[in-house]
Amino acid sequence: MEKVQAQNVCFGYNGSRVLHEVSLTVETGCILSLLGPNGSGKTTLLKVLLGLYPPDSGQILLEGDPVSELTPRQLARKIAYVPQTHKMSFAYSVFDVVLMGRAPYTSIFSRYSKEDYDIAMETMDRLSITKLKDRIYTEVSGGERQLALIGRALAQGADTLVMDEPLTGLDYGNQIRLLECIKGLSCEGYTFIETTHFPDHALWISNRAVLMRQGRIVADGATQSVINEQAISDLYEKDIAILDVGNGVRTCMPRSLLDKQASACHSFDFQEAGDVSHSCFS
Amino acid sequence: MKKSFIFGVLALTLGAAILLSFTQGRYPLHLVDLWHYLQHVLFHSPMADELANRIGVLLCDIRLPRILAAVVVGAALSVSGVTFQAMFVNPLVSPGILGVLAGASFGAALGMLLSTEWAVVQVSAFSFGMIAVGLALLLSHFYKGDRLLLLILSGVISGSLFTAMLSIIKYLADPYDQLPAIVYWLMGGFSMISLDTISTLAPGILIGILIIVAFANNLNLLTMGEEEARSLGIRVRTMRLMFIVVATLISSLTVAIGGIIGWVGLVIPHMSRMIIGPDNRVLLPFSALMGALFLLVVDNVSRQVFTVEIPLGILTSLLGIPAFAGVLRVARKGWG
Numbered sequence: 001m002e003k004v005q006a007q008n009v010c011f012g013y014n015g016s017r018v019l020h021e022v023s024l025t026v027e028t029g030c031i032l033s034l035l036g037p038n039g040s041g042k043t044t045l046l047k048v049l050l051g052l053y054p055p056d057s058g059q060i061l062l063e064g065d066p067v068s069e070l071t072p073r074q075l076a077r078k079i080a081y082v083p084q085t086h087k088m089s090f091a092y093s094v095f096d097v098v099l100m101g102r103a104p105y106t107s108i109f110s111r112y113s114k115e116d117y118d119i120a121m122e123t124m125d126r127l128s129i130t131k132l133k134d135r136i137y138t139e140v141s142g143g144e145r146q147l148a149l150i151g152r153a154l155a156q157g158a159d160t161l162v163m164d165e166p167l168t169g170l171d172y173g174n175q176i177r178l179l180e181c182i183k184g185l186s187c188e189g190y191t192f193i194e195t196t197h198f199p200d201h202a203l204w205i206s207n208r209a210v211l212m213r214q215g216r217i218v219a220d221g222a223t224q225s226v227i228n229e230q231a232i233s234d235l236y237e238k239d240i241a242i243l244d245v246g247n248g249v250r251t252c253m254p255r256s257l258l259d260k261q262a263s264a265c266h267s268f269d270f271q272e273a274g275d276v277s278h279s280c281f282s
Numbered sequence: 283m284k285k286s287f288i289f290g291v292l293a294l295t296l297g298a299a300i301l302l303s304f305t306q307g308r309y310p311l312h313l314v315d316l317w318h319y320l321q322h323v324l325f326h327s328p329m330a331d332e333l334a335n336r337i338g339v340l341l342c343d344i345r346l347p348r349i350l351a352a353v354v355v356g357a358a359l360s361v362s363g364v365t366f367q368a369m370f371v372n373p374l375v376s377p378g379i380l381g382v383l384a385g386a387s388f389g390a391a392l393g394m395l396l397s398t399e400w401a402v403v404q405v406s407a408f409s410f411g412m413i414a415v416g417l418a419l420l421l422s423h424f425y426k427g428d429r430l431l432l433l434i435l436s437g438v439i440s441g442s443l444f445t446a447m448l449s450i451i452k453y454l455a456d457p458y459d460q461l462p463a464i465v466y467w468l469m470g471g472f473s474m475i476s477l478d479t480i481s482t483l484a485p486g487i488l489i490g491i492l493i494i495v496a497f498a499n500n501l502n503l504l505t506m507g508e509e510e511a512r513s514l515g516i517r518v519r520t521m522r523l524m525f526i527v528v529a530t531l532i533s534s535l536t537v538a539i540g541g542i543i544g545w546v547g548l549v550i551p552h553m554s555r556m557i558i559g560p561d562n563r564v565l566l567p568f569s570a571l572m573g574a575l576f577l578l579v580v581d582n583v584s585r586q587v588f589t590v591e592i593p594l595g596i597l598t599s600l601l602g603i604p605a606f607a608g609v610l611r612v613a614r615k616g617w618g
Contacts, residue, residue: 014426047509050513052509052512052513071515072512072515072516072517073515075513075515076513076514076515077515079513080513081509081510081513083507083509083510089371089372089373089505090368090371090505090560091559091560092502092560092561096502096561100502100503100506100514101514103499103503103514103515103516104514104515106499109496109497109499111499112499152514156514
């Protein structure tokens with residue numbers, strides 16, 4: 001079934017166009033990875049899909065209904081936003097953050113019912129974060145915060161989760177834990193649309209990959225076919241090798257770092273890596 | 283400690299403070315006198331008519347309005363402070379952020395220049411408080427970008443404009459009569475309060491506080507940022523506008539009641555958040571009680587400690603600033 005559909009969506013901020021004629025159909029249960037260089041419009045596309053920004057032309061359909069005709073509350077019950085781990089300024093408890101997911105079900109004065117509390121507790125159980133219940137959200141680890149935000153999304157009752165670089169800032173173990181969690185939830189029927197900077201993550205968990213460049217979708221299809229040497233090398237303007245590590249499992253490696261000769265320091269092109277080396281020292 | 287317990291303690295303390303405040307003042311009156319008078323009024327127990335009259339006037343016409351004013355204004359300023367701090371997710375924000383106090387000051391001064399009628403001054407103060415914030419809201423719509431940042435900048439512009447216009451009024455005012463009145467009034471205080479004033483304006487404030495408290499959870503969601511709040515089903519623009527209008531309304535009313543009383547709206551929200559946490563559903567009512575208690579105590583001090591009554595606004599600053607400096611060390615609690 002079609003969960004989310006973008007039809008010829010164009011969008012821009014202050015007159016400069018960010019998305020050009022983007023069309024995309026996301027099926028139920030799919031894990032879609034959105035890849036592309038910085039500034040390619042990934043995050044903007046996510047926000048347009050969420051109905052946060054109305055497109056300049058074209059439309060977004062959610063389970064067949066135009067998003068523009070749904071109220072924010074109706075929308076919130078169907079599609080949830082899991083932002084990049086952010087630093088909230090107020091020290092809410094992890095439970096309070098999860099409970100906020102029940103907001104679209106509360107009355108106008110937003111009193112949570114007993115049922116809302118129960119659902120928030122169940123959700124925490126499901127993600128095995130019950131022990132974090134009374135911890136302060138800003139004081140738990142990045143991985144735990146990300147789980148709390150997923151908990152909030154699940155408490156919303158939404159079955160489509162839109163995640164903006166969910167792995168950014170997490171250590172290796174937490175990245176893997178989060179990917180396992182996403183994969184597990186997808187088996188239960190949840191749909192994921194996420195942006196990522198690592199083609200490997202897409203290869204590990206997603207069954208659909210979309211490549212974006214300068215506000216246009218340049219490739220869209222099954223992850224295994226979309227993520228190939230040619231496409232990834234073109235997308236990031238770097239020579240990337242995709243190695244088969246057995247059983248059809250593949251992984252990306254940058255050729256310049258693989259090749260012992262080329263990775264020797266004397267051949268390192270500082271000119272090209274100018275902004276990188278700059279950021280190392282500043 | 284359980285939050286409800288802390289709440290109970292605070293509510294009891296406020297109740298006791300209100301009761302004791304009736305006994306505080308130049309004319310000595312003890313709780314026992316209060317008790318006798320109450321029995322006289324309710325059960326017609328014997329009491330000398332002259333004494334009963336005197337106590338009646340003292341309590342109802344002099345002390346009651348002041349106590350009510352301190353309680354209501356203190357609560358309003360801290361609730362409005364909590365609201366703005368949460369909405370802008372910024373610890374430096376106080377009720378005056380969008381220019382309401384500057385506008386109301388100008389309005390009051392203008393009222394004093396044009397009329398000797400006290401009601402005119404109050405209506406003018408209230409109206410210009412609202413106008414100043416309206417101007418800030420209008421200004422912020424002319425620019426594109428981060429809405430909250432633009433609102434703060436527009437508030438600074440609007441506030442500065444009205445401060446400048448206040449200077450013009452001061453310059454034009456009669457230096458022997460009007461100017462001292464304006465300056466004195468801007469220092470804030472309840473020495474001019476009457477039962478009439480407070481019974482007219484207090485209901486508006488109380489309703490405003492109730493509205494904000496009723497929508498407290500929406501305020502929690504707004505602190506998550508515009509996009510997240512929307513994705514959680516909140517109509518962000520509508521909610522934000524509602525909070526701004528109501529918070530401005532109650533701060534304008536406080537100016538109409540007691541002039542500019544500084545620091546309450548900044549210090550009390552911080553102290554309350556440290557004690558009870560950042561959840562606005564609990565924090566808003568709690569800070570209302572805290573603000574009421576604080577201003578009541580300070581007002582008692584202002585009318586007794588010195589031979590001449592010190593304007594309340596001066597005292598709240600003198601007490602608020604060191605208190606704030608003292609808690610600054612732990613002020614980050616409640617903020618992530």
